[in-house]
Amino acid sequence: MSDFEITALVLAEHEVFRREFAALDDLSGPELAAAWEALHARLEVHAVAEEQLFYPLLAQEADGEEETAEGVHDHNEIRHAAAAVGEHEVGSEPWWEAVHAARQVNADHMAEEETDFFPPFREAVDDGQREALGMRWLAFHDEHERARGLSGEDAEVAEVVATDVPAGDPSV
Numbered sequence: 001m002s003d004f005e006i007t008a009l010v011l012a013e014h015e016v017f018r019r020e021f022a023a024l025d026d027l028s029g030p031e032l033a034a035a036w037e038a039l040h041a042r043l044e045v046h047a048v049a050e051e052q053l054f055y056p057l058l059a060q061e062a063d064g065e066e067e068t069a070e071g072v073h074d075h076n077e078i079r080h081a082a083a084a085v086g087e088h089e090v091g092s093e094p095w096w097e098a099v100h101a102a103r104q105v106n107a108d109h110m111a112e113e114e115t116d117f118f119p120p121f122r123e124a125v126d127d128g129q130r131e132a133l134g135m136r137w138l139a140f141h142d143e144h145e146r147a148r149g150l151s152g153e154d155a156e157v158a159e160v161v162a163t164d165v166p167a168g169d170p171s172v
């Protein structure tokens with residue numbers, strides 16, 4: 001299976017999040033502010049990409065709707081935790097507390113996806129489609145770099161479940 005299979009790409013971005021949250025600890029001032037801003041935007045791009053390309057297909061499987069509801073609930077929790085960071089002065093104690101809270105909810109969510117959601121998804125969606133979804137994942141990231149065009153608002157479970165995921169590679 002290639003590196004561009006969608007769950008490999010999701011996992012690779014999870015690793016980026018783990019590294020980038022840890023890297024904040026070594027920064028301060030404008031560098032810290034810029035790094036957090038970039039990380040916050042990336043979290044949103046990641047969540048919406050999953051809501052469009054991963055969860056609608058997971059929802060079609062046995063127990064999938066429940067798992068999708070959990071995933072979307074987590075995404076909204078991460079959105080709120082990340083937005084709360086912006087209420088504090090960058091680098092202040094309450095700012096760090098808010099960053100750590102966002103880091104924790106995101107870490108718990110990523111672990112659940114990797115452990116509980118990837119296996120049934122890989123079981124249900126064949127290799128070719130997962131490759132095609134990987135291409136769409138990359139295209140989505142290009143199109144929405146730094147969360148361009150994304151509202152940052154809560155996702156609705158019913159909307160995610162009803163999302164039509166296009167089949168096939170977007171480049172052909």
Ligand SMILES: [Fe+2]
Pocket residue numbers: 047050071075109113
């Ligand atoms: Fe997620």
Ligand SMILES: [Fe+2]
Pocket residue numbers: 010014046050110113
């Ligand atoms: Fe994820």
